[in-house]
Amino acid sequence: MTTANRAKMVIDKDFVISKVDPRIYGSFIEHLGRAVYGGIYEPDHPTANELGFRQDVLDLVKELQVPIIRYPGGNMVSGYNWEDGVGPRDARPTRLELAWRVLETNAFGTNEFVEWTKAVNSEVMMAVNLGTRGMEAARDLIEYCNHPSGTYWSDLRRQHGYEQPHKIKTWCLGNEMDGPWQIGQKTAEEYGRLAAETGKVMKLVDPTIELVSCGSSGSGMPTFPEWEATTLDHTYEVADYISLHQYYGNRDNDTANYFAQTLDMENFIKTVTATCDYMKAKKRSKKTMYLSFDEWNVWFHSNDQDKKIEPWSFAPPQLEDVYTFEDAILVGSMLNTLLKHSDRVKIACMAQLVNVIAPIMTENGGNVWKQTIFYPFYYTSVYGRGLALNPIISSPKYDSKDFTDVPYLDSAVVYHPENDELVIFAVNRHLEESLTVEVDIRSFEGLSIIEHVVLEHEDKHATNIIGNESVQPHVNGQSTIDLTEGKLMSQLPKMSWNMIRLGKK
Template sequence: MMLDKEFVISEIDPRIYGSFIEQLGRAVYGGIYEPNHPTADENGFRQDVIDLVKQLQVPIIRYPGGNMVSAYNWEDGIGPKEERPHRLELAWRVTETNQVGTNEFMDWSKAVGSEAMMAVNLGTRGIDAARSLLEYCNHPGGTYWSELRKQHGYEQPHKIKTWCLGNEMDGPWQIGQKTAYEYGRLAAETGKAMRQVDPTIELVSCGSSGSGMPTFPEWEATTLEHTYEFADYISLHQYYGNRDDDTANYLANSLDMDNFINTVIATCDYMKAKKRSKKTINLSFDEWNVWFHSNDQDNKLEPWAIAPPQLEDIYTFEDAILVGSMLNTLLKHSDRVKIACMAQLVNVIAPIMTETGGGIWKQSIFYPYYYTSVYGRGVALNPIIISPKYDSKDYTDVPYLDSSVVYNEENDELVIFAVNRHLQNRLKVDVDIRSFDGFEIVEHVVLENEDAKAVNTLRNEQVKPHSQGLSFIEDDKLVGVLPKMSWNMIRLQKSNQ
């Protein structure tokens, strides 16, 4: 591998380390919000959850959905809690109590040091509800909705900057599914109205629900015909799962993610050329993760329960390795991917799990997310990598070495994130760092395990990193030894001497 300070991809937008909280399962009720929990604060939020989320340094959190938003009446979640209605929530077929709504979420996001990324309902509603929600949240005062916010105890506007124009509107599972033309027209007119209310906001247009959709990427091209003028970003969603129990093939899925991103970039740039526009549409990868473990369990749930345990995937060691590679992929596209949200944050396909009324623990995927978020700030560099490769069921020429590199000039810090996909052999990596004269290794963190299916529980943490990685510097070269099937972070800093 060769590195140079001049091999810059882009300044990394911190929002690439965002996450997602949906009114789904125990993400909110029993997750972030549990008034009777021993650690609950005066607003009913679990302090142990707040503390772990703050560790992750999550810069932006998407809310309230997700599929849920497409039939959500935001007005149900404001005002006195005792007056809020219980509703049938159609996306996940549960009963929504509305005890947490817009203002409560804004309180919580501030408590964890995060911005909010708000989604509007373009399934059962549209322009009017969206502009009213924006007025409620962002307008200073003197109007119906802004004064109502003040009556609810929020004198100052929330000043939410980033807004999603609906969610997965091409999906047949979506309440209010639209054709590309129908969505494009509605999103454009909604965006136009919202910009009239607050010209400072950023808007995210819905992309395809996934790269496997039959309309992809025609959906992107058609919707952008209408939304290009108003949108700043287009969304991408992707989940992976090792359903065939083929680890080598599973760990190669980040190549599919890379191709997905490249295809969306090409489609956006085609539309830029077609419109002869000077504006560039960037990407918001606002749902990504591993999701498949809980599918059978979720199919057995009885409908209309309150906050049942839905989508509670228990993640394995191999899931953490793939998550590490997905983070690498996002960093390698940081010139166009400006926002990304691991879906989700607590209990629901999440790095953090809680026991209702009890403890809290870190899932295996917590660790690559934590280290990349905390230490992956600065500029992304483009490493020149020569790696042995393998073929799998769905992929050819899969590099055993997957890596991203971040240079933080302010802190004089160079960070290499590296995955060894080889299931049997360690990988010796030689890194030419001659342009980083005087840099020394601070730590080499390794996530490894003999059992690909090892998991963490409240009382038994089988998957956790150690700092005894083998790496050293000699003759302007960093030599790192990556254990078989491992995620690694090698952090260097410039010596003061």
């Protein structure tokens, strides 16, 4: 075995990055495509419960253990009147939904979503419309949702059958307001002023809430990171987080370059963090601004087919990317990146959860199945909670079209002190060769190997479709591991995602 195929890692229980906020395993449901209608809500489905929620979808979402879910958008929220989606269904209006140019029946709205999140053991991350509306509508919505009783909006909620307030804690001040595609696009100054005043009003209604200010729509925006600096100049004291959004795609069929995209993601996080800290210094503030990476995923497969959708149809199949094996590898690396920056990234939302660029897919009236990206999200969500540790890695590297010095080994580590369990998430980016990894874990005593889960496939374009989920993890990796006197030797297959769990017998 040559040195090109060997990597080393030192893990020490004192090298703590941060306690992982479980909300980094959040997700997103927008009134877009079949995410709601035909996804989470389908009253005529054979598995639907009395509220119209698909039980087969509920079961898979609960399996992922998603702690927070953003709603109702997304681009859609910038033209949304929340009042349309509450009260008796037969009185709710059907609207032209301008962001995605479809019909919105409003059969599903705020109260239904609150009920649904309870059913999947999650919390709501609610967005307010700062495109066509502003502080008045936001004030009314939070009064409707969170105020106990005795006012117009809180009593209306009670009339709608919800005696107790929803107590929604986390609120987004609009969505992607820098984007020219956004209804009601704002300049940084316009948005900063509006968001600050809206946030002030919302916290007067309910001082216990936390707020997310809109960051740039992506690191490639021409105004990035000046947008962050300008808007934070207004929102720094009222907001608790600033948002990041980023999607990646392998449009050039260049897998080596595709797998390196997480270096761009890491630089994005570092740049936003630095901008936040600059504003903290400028304002002589004692407050630290945290990050909400509330849209992230792979998104490119469905771009061409979405151009063929007829306008003003109801719940058409939009953004229904069919994910490949290599997409799952990148998603695993993106999760690693979030863990490595868990000292500042406290919320993150895989966009989205069902049917729309999602780990879970459904047939209307039919079955449900897991996409390839379901698996790295599932294992990281379930086992990636505890203390994120900073592994010291020495790895061979490669250059690609857009990146230099890309480590073949990408890894994140989580330690659970309460049960003395150590979990290593590792990606081998090498397209053709396995990678031998030597891990020094001598600061942990008495650990043994619980399992080595491997996601690998000979065909990087392999997909999971209904009735044939060919991309699934296996646990045969344990046969390639040796643990002797605090030194772990492991073989990571070529182009693979891995989870190695160690604990006390």
